[in-house]
Each structure stands twice: as structure tokens, then as C-alpha cells.
Amino acid sequence: xxxxxxxxxxxxxxxxxxxxxxxxxxxxxxxxxxxxxxxxxxxxxxxxxxxxxxxxxxxxxxxxxxxxxxxxxxxxxxxxxxxxxxxxxxxxxxxxxxxxxxxxxxxxxxxxxxxxxxxxxxxxxxxxxxxxxxxxxxxxxxxxxxxxxxxxxxxxxxxxxxxx
Numbered sequence: 001x002x003x004x005x006x007x008x009x010x011x012x013x014x015x016x017x018x019x020x021x022x023x024x025x026x027x028x029x030x031x032x033x034x035x036x037x038x039x040x041x042x043x044x045x046x047x048x049x050x051x052x053x054x055x056x057x058x059x060x061x062x063x064x065x066x067x068x069x070x071x072x073x074x075x076x077x078x079x080x081x082x083x084x085x086x087x088x089x090x091x092x093x094x095x096x097x098x099x100x101x102x103x104x105x106x107x108x109x110x111x112x113x114x115x116x117x118x119x120x121x122x123x124x125x126x127x128x129x130x131x132x133x134x135x136x137x138x139x140x141x142x143x144x145x146x147x148x149x150x151x152x153x154x155x156x157x158x159x160x161x162x163x164x
Contacts, residue, residue, distance in 0.1 A: 009054050019113050034058040055128035100150035108143030
């Protein structure tokens with residue numbers, strides 16, 4: 001078994017873990033737990049999409065940790081990671097995006113992050129999260145729409161939709 005096949009995916013795992021957990025130490029722990037499980041279960045991997053398999057393991061480890069700790073699902077986006085992709089982004093833009101991502105349901109947030117941050121295909125996300133492609137598409141669509149509304153200044157207060 002060639003565990004070196006996993007090494008090229010570690011930066012992707014770290015970036016996604018950082019977006020899921022919100023802090024470097026927690027992200028490093030999540031990556032470590034994911035890699036340990038991947039090495040232990042490597043005999044179960046069938047040649048194919050190793051990246052999707054690793055992200056599936058990370059998703060399961062993360063969900064199990066949340067359930068065990070009963071910690072609310074929160075994301076703290078690394079300012080540098082986002083700013084590197086958008087040259088005109090301001091710290092206010094980053095905070096707006098962070099708040100908007102936090103407002104998404106966890107299921108939508110996962111799909112949005114995997115598609116946008118990790119550049120995964122719908123099929124890869126489907127495989128990673130163990131959900132049908134149609135569910136991936138609907139969660140992504142609803143998540144993007146909520147992000148668009150939040151980033152454009154639309155808000156909901158007391159059940160009324162307010163446009164700023």
C-alpha cells in the first residue's frame with residue numbers, strides 16, 4: 001500500500017478543515033484524525049477518486065466530533081485565504097462573507113465550500129458527502145442564493161424581508 005498517494009491532498013484537506021473548524025489548531029487536529037483514519041482504512045479504498053474518499057473521511061470525522069462535543073457548527077474564514085483570490089477584497093468584505101457563510105445551514109455550507117473552495121465537481125461532492133447529486137445541486141443552489149442575498153444587503157427581520 002502506497003500511503004504517499006495521500007500526501008498531495010494534505011494541503012486541500014488543511015484548507016477545507018480550516019474553513020470547517022475555524023482555527024488552525026482545530027483544523028490541524030481534524031486533518032490528523034482524518035489522515036490517521038485514512039491510513040487505518042486504506043485497505044478499504046478502491047482505486048478511483050482518492051480525493052473524494054479523503055474528503056468523505058474528513059466529513060465523517062468532523063460530524064462525529066461535532067456530535068460528540070455537541071459544539072455548534074461555526075466557520076471562521078481565514079482572511080488571507082480569501083483575499084488571495086480576490087485582489088480588491090477588503091476586511092469588511094471578508095467579514096461579510098464570513099457572516100454570510102455562518103448564516104447558511106451546515107449542509108449548505110459544506111457543499112458551497114467543497115464546490116467553491118475545493119473546486120470539486122458535483123459528483124465528487126456527492127461521493128464525499130454520501131448524498132445524491134440532486135441533493136448536492138439543490139443545497140448548492142439554495143446556499144448560493146442565501147449568500148447572494150446576504151452579500152447584496154438583503155436581510156430578514158421579524159419575518160419581514162428588508163432590502164437595504
